Amino acid sequence: MGxxxxxxxxxxxxTRPEAIKIAPVALAAAPRSHINHRILATGQHGELFDEALADFGLHPELRLPPLLHDSSLDVMTARFADAIAATLRSERPDMVLVQGDTTSAYAGAIAAHRLGLPIGHVEAGLRSHDLHCPWPEERNRVMIDRLATLLFAPTSEARANLVAxxxxxxxxxxxTGNTGIDALLAMRARLPAPTSSADQALxxxxxxxxxxIGTGIEAICDAARRLADRGxxxxxxxxHPNPxxxxxxxxxxxxxxxxxxxxxxxxRDVVAAMAAARLILIDSGGIQEEAPALGxxxxxxxxxxxxxxxxxxGNLALVGTDADRIVVTASRLLDDPAAHAAMACPAFPFGQGDAATKILDAIEQYFSSDPPDDHPLPFGHASIMDVAR
Incomplete structure (x- = not known):
């Protein structure tokens, strides 16, 4: 197209989730000789990020200089945005892509907006409709979507959020679907069939x-011990590396x-563990998308x-962090084959594995009108707070 x-x-x-979800875009761009796609690593997850890219045979072409991470989120965002803007001035891309709702994504969108560069938001439109949960992710994705030129919504529900x-x-x-499903299916195809114990469920x-953090994780751990005591x-x-x-x-x-x-x-080891598991207990986001595809x-x-x-x-159930509720719900799925089967039917609400192709097609369509090669820099000296507002 285009x-x-x-x-x-x-x-x-x-971050590592960003690496996993941008990898399909990088791989799909490689055969398109007229697209030059490069990855700028902010260093937010360090080696974990590099390992995730390496699992797909990729590496970042560019890196930010080392930045201090032991600071408030606002200070960290400002440092990232300034450093990213410096790189964008040098590289002068036609479009900046950011993925999801991390500090890196938010800072990347702010930096691109300051320089007047088009922004493509991969995984746009997700909403919990509670700015404090998850924090700061809900704030980040709301703000990124307000700045984005192209919004790649993974589902029709996400699109409806943006239309609203x-x-x-x-x-x-x-x-477009979610690039996380592209990554999952590609990695799953490389792995041997999962094995499971007849005596113990994983x-x-x-x-x-x-x-x-605090009482919530304490309660989750208490529930885990009670489940482990079953035998x-x-x-x-x-x-998680956070102390x-x-x-x-x-x-x-x-x-x-x-x-x-x-x-x-x-x-690759996470995918293998998911495929072998009888049940998954999580408070993160990406596995909520991936596990349904594996049933x-x-x-x-x-x-x-x-x-x-x-x-x-029906693949997910919200249980919160109440230990009793976690144990009761998990036990029912472990003990009742019918209850387990009802949640174990593979489903693909987040795409069929072709999201990266659709994203690149949309980008080509956007540029098919031949916008100018050089971009103005109208926001070159705007402050982070000016842009964030």
Whole structure:
């Protein structure tokens, strides 16, 4: 689509989930000789980011200079935005892509907006409709969507959220599916068939949400111990590197013989663990999209989700962080084959695995009118607060 005009794309990404979800775009762009796609790594997740890209045979072409991360979110966002803007001035891409709702994505959108560059938002339109949950992700994605030129909504529900915000969201919306499904299906195809024990069911557990730190994660760990005490399950828990999370998890779960704590797993190992699991307990976002495609029931350890599509298909259930509720719901799925089967039917509410192709087609369509090669820089000296407002 859109002819053969050369297009320079720069993706600003920094966390492991961003690496996983931008990888399909990079891979799909490679055969299109007229598209030059490069990755700018912010360093937000360091080695975890590089490992995730490496699982797809990719690496970042550009990196920000080392920045201090042990500061407030607003200070960190401002530092990232300034450093990203400097790189954009040098590289002068035709469009900046950001993925999701991280600090890296928010700062990348702000930097591009300051320089008058078109912004493509991969995974636009997600909403929990609660600015404080998840924090700061809900704020970030709302603001990115207001700045974006092209909004790649993963589902019709996400598109409806953007349409409802017409007037403040002014970009072009395209429903593409989620690139996370592209990544999942590509990785799953490379892995051997999962094996499972007839005596013990595998439960995959992750917990790290900022709003759950403290009493929430303590309750999740208490529920995990009670489930592990059953004797017929094994729990695999990759421990988040945040000490405020890891200290709680290790203190409450490290000594239990049916619980295995690991460091952060590589993406390929996460996919293998999901495929082998009987049940997944999580408070994160990406697995809410991926597990339905594998037909693995998911209990979401949050009170709200910005991914209601998985609730509608029956693959996800919201259980919050109440230990009793977690244990009761998980036990029912472990003990009742019919209840498990009802949540275990594979579904694809977040796309069929062709999101990256649709994103690139939409970008080519946008540039088919041959906008000028050089971009004005009207926001060169705007402050971060001016743009954020």
């Amino acid at each position: 002819g053969s005009r050369a297009i320079r794309l720069l993706s600003v990404v920094g 915000e017409a007037g403040v969201v002014t970009g072009i919306v395209t429903v 439960i995959l557990l992750t917990c790290h949400r900022r709003e759950n 017929d399950v094994m729990i695999l828990c990759p421990v 405020a999370v890891g200290d709680i998890v290790r203190a409450r779960l490290a000594e239990h013989p049916a619980i295995t704590l690991t460091g952060a797993l590589r993406y 693995i029931p998911v209990l979401v350890l949050r009170d709200v989700t910005e991914r209601p599509e998985g609730l509608a298909t």
